[in-house]
Amino acid sequence: MENYINQGDKDTxxxxxxxLTELGRSNENVVALCxxxxxxxxMNEFAKENPERFFQTGIAEANMIGLAAGLATGGKVPFTGTxxxxxxxxxxxxxxxxxAYSNKNVKICASHAGITLxxxxxxxxxxxxxGLMKMLPGMTVINTCDFNQTKSATIEISNYDGPVYLxxxxxxxxxxxxxxxxxxxxxxxxxxxxxxVTIVATGHLVWEALKAxxxxxxxxxxxxxxxxxxxKPLDEDIILESVSKTGCLVSAEEHNIYGGLxxxxxxxxxxxxxxPQEFVGTKDTFGESGTPSQLMDKYGLNSSSICESVVxxxxxx
Amino acid sequence: xxxxxxxxxxxxxxxxxxxxHAVNSGHPGGSLGCVEFFVTLYKxxxxxxxxxxxxxxxxxxxxxxxxxxxxxxxxxxxFDLKELDTFRKINSRLQGHPTxxxxxxxxxxxxxxxxxxxxVGLGLALSKKLNNDSSLVYVLTGDxxxxxxxxxxxxxxxxxxxxxxxxxxxxxNGQQIDGSTEDVLDIGDxxxxxxxxxxKVLEVEEGNSLDKVYxxxxxxxxxxxxxxxxxILMKTVMGNGVDFMMHTHEWHGKAPxxxxxxxxxNQNPExxxxx
Numbered sequence: 001m002e003n004y005i006n007q008g009d010k011d012t013x014x015x016x017x018x019x020l021t022e023l024g025r026s027n028e029n030v031v032a033l034c035x036x037x038x039x040x041x042x043m044n045e046f047a048k049e050n051p052e053r054f055f056q057t058g059i060a061e062a063n064m065i066g067l068a069a070g071l072a073t074g075g076k077v078p079f080t081g082t083x084x085x086x087x088x089x090x091x092x093x094x095x096x097x098x099x100a101y102s103n104k105n106v107k108i109c110a111s112h113a114g115i116t117l118x119x120x121x122x123x124x125x126x127x128x129x130x131g132l133m134k135m136l137p138g139m140t141v142i143n144t145c146d147f148n149q150t151k152s153a154t155i156e157i158s159n160y161d162g163p164v165y166l167x168x169x170x171x172x173x174x175x176x177x178x179x180x181x182x183x184x185x186x187x188x189x190x191x192x193x194x195x196x197v198t199i200v201a202t203g204h205l206v207w208e209a210l211k212a213x214x215x216x217x218x219x220x221x222x223x224x225x226x227x228x229x230x231x232k233p234l235d236e237d238i239i240l241e242s243v244s245k246t247g248c249l250v251s252a253e254e255h256n257i258y259g260g261l262x263x264x265x266x267x268x269x270x271x272x273x274x275x276p277q278e279f280v281g282t283k284d285t286f287g288e289s290g291t292p293s294q295l296m297d298k299y300g301l302n303s304s305s306i307c308e309s310v311v312x313x314x315x316x317x
Numbered sequence: 318x319x320x321x322x323x324x325x326x327x328x329x330x331x332x333x334x335x336x337x338h339a340v341n342s343g344h345p346g347g348s349l350g351c352v353e354f355f356v357t358l359y360k361x362x363x364x365x366x367x368x369x370x371x372x373x374x375x376x377x378x379x380x381x382x383x384x385x386x387x388x389x390x391x392x393x394x395x396f397d398l399k400e401l402d403t404f405r406k407i408n409s410r411l412q413g414h415p416t417x418x419x420x421x422x423x424x425x426x427x428x429x430x431x432x433x434x435x436x437v438g439l440g441l442a443l444s445k446k447l448n449n450d451s452s453l454v455y456v457l458t459g460d461x462x463x464x465x466x467x468x469x470x471x472x473x474x475x476x477x478x479x480x481x482x483x484x485x486x487x488x489x490n491g492q493q494i495d496g497s498t499e500d501v502l503d504i505g506d507x508x509x510x511x512x513x514x515x516x517k518v519l520e521v522e523e524g525n526s527l528d529k530v531y532x533x534x535x536x537x538x539x540x541x542x543x544x545x546x547x548x549i550l551m552k553t554v555m556g557n558g559v560d561f562m563m564h565t566h567e568w569h570g571k572a573p574x575x576x577x578x579x580x581x582x583n584q585n586p587e588x589x590x591x592x
Contacts, residue, residue: 037437066439067439067440067474068440070438078440098433
């Protein structure tokens with residue numbers, strides 16, 4: 001079993017910013033657009049180094065998505081940056097028609113996803129974005145777990161021709177994946193072998209899942225941990241292979257249990273290998289103001305919630 | 318040159334009428350109002366025949382007038398005329414609203430949900446600047462469509478960033494589904510609005526005159542790349558060329574019945590062969 005060590009808390013949005021900066025240096029077709037949140041999205045370096053390839057759109061997200069679709073039509077590889085809420089719900093129809101249906105090579109990069117955006121409260125804390133985006137035909141949906149993975153995902157999606165939704169967050173979270181690990185779209189990662197239960201997590205709840213596995217081990221429960229960074233297309237094989245051994249599963253995500261990763265897994269299991277599943281996620285509710293850790297506690301998005309769900313799912317095995 | 322187009326205009330009108338009649342759906346009114354614009358754009362304005370990568374490109378924002386778009390494209394050699402017969406039918410590339418999704422040549426992006434084409438056109442224009450491509454981007458938008466807020470985001474962006482390799486034309490027919498634009502939601506003095514947004518505004522009162530449309534598009538072209546985006550306010554008559562369809566919003570999204578088709582076709586003789 002591999003040990004995962006936190007190399008120091010870091011924000012995933014900075015991983016995006018560093019990845020974008022590298023792309024700016026290595027790929028002249030990459031352009032970036034931002035709707036007045038350049039600092040928050042960590043796009044300043046790219047903007048400074050490539051002023052002619054950076055488009056400040058002002059507070060006008062609909063136009064930003066349209067501009068990106070047009071830039072892609074002209075052969076560019078546009079990365080749009082704003083908060084997850086303004087990257088999806090606010091511009092859903094623009095993405096649907098001008099990007100997804102038109103199959104444009106636009107990378108919609110969304111920071112401040114979920115409740116861990118914190119004090120700004122529910123107006124800014126979208127918990128529905130994965131669902132919105134995964135329902136769009138042809139859309140690839142990625143939710144990275146830490147700084148290193150966000151950086152490598154940012155770089156890798158530029159090599160893929162098609163629309164991508166890349167979701168990351170605001171707070172500093174554990175940075176524990178291997179810095180040299182290449183990001184493969186659609187390829188889940190088995191972080192820990194186990195035999196009693198499969199825990200599938202996405203985003204920074206992967207770290208919570210790893211913490212949960214240690215707590216569970218003390219109770220004699222041997223959990224298998226899978227990091228699904230690509231929610232669509234879903235790596236079905238890695239999940240089926242795991243549950244064929246463990247016979248039950250807990251999904252964990254910073255998202256509404258309706259429409260998220262858990263539901264995608266549920267559909268897979270129902271059709272291919274029906275086994276008990278429990279869901280860690282927000283329970284069809286809006287968020288509120290608070291610190292990220294307070295909110296994770298209150299809304300049940302942490303290692304102890306994962307442990308509880310494991311205990312529950314084991315009873316149903 | 319316009320002599321050829323004089324023949325083409327009634328033929329495109331016939332295509333439009335026959336296409337919407339065949340499936341008893343579609344949008345003849347706006348399509349008929351823009352025939353002169355489309356044939357002029359495709360036959361006399363767009364520079365697309367050169368060998369270089371630098372080709373003018375067109376974006377249709379008001380996608381519901383797809384019949385005139387499809388007819389013009391087919392009659393400009395983008396795809397076989399016979400394919401017009403598949404319009405709005407199952408398994409067709411000629412969807413109710415235009416899309417590049419099924420690989421129809423000549424279509425650069427999907428449109429139909431209104432208000433998105435100007436932004437896309439601007440993005441395309443920006444890519445041309447980055448590519449040192451001196452060709453131009455043309456966009457057609459409806460006037461009622463300007464009620465969509467995204468347009469005004471785009472208009473503000475274009476002038477602030479001096480996107481001057483784009484020519485937008487507004488199909489200024491004063492009609493929309495529920496009635497006249499004045500009654501539904503008055504869009505007011507468009508010239509003043511565009512000027513306040515920093516655009517160079519050209520006006521053409523006779524948007525159904527081949528000569529006037531060509532003249533105005535040519536002036537627009539001459540005025541491009543001078544630091545300002547350009548808009549043409551093109552007054553057209555919805556349903557133009559079919560007397561009972563003119564000057565009313567009633568034919569915005571309604572197909573003629575058999576008798577009405579007969580009358581309409583009689584007013585527009587076959588000149589170049591029906592599809």
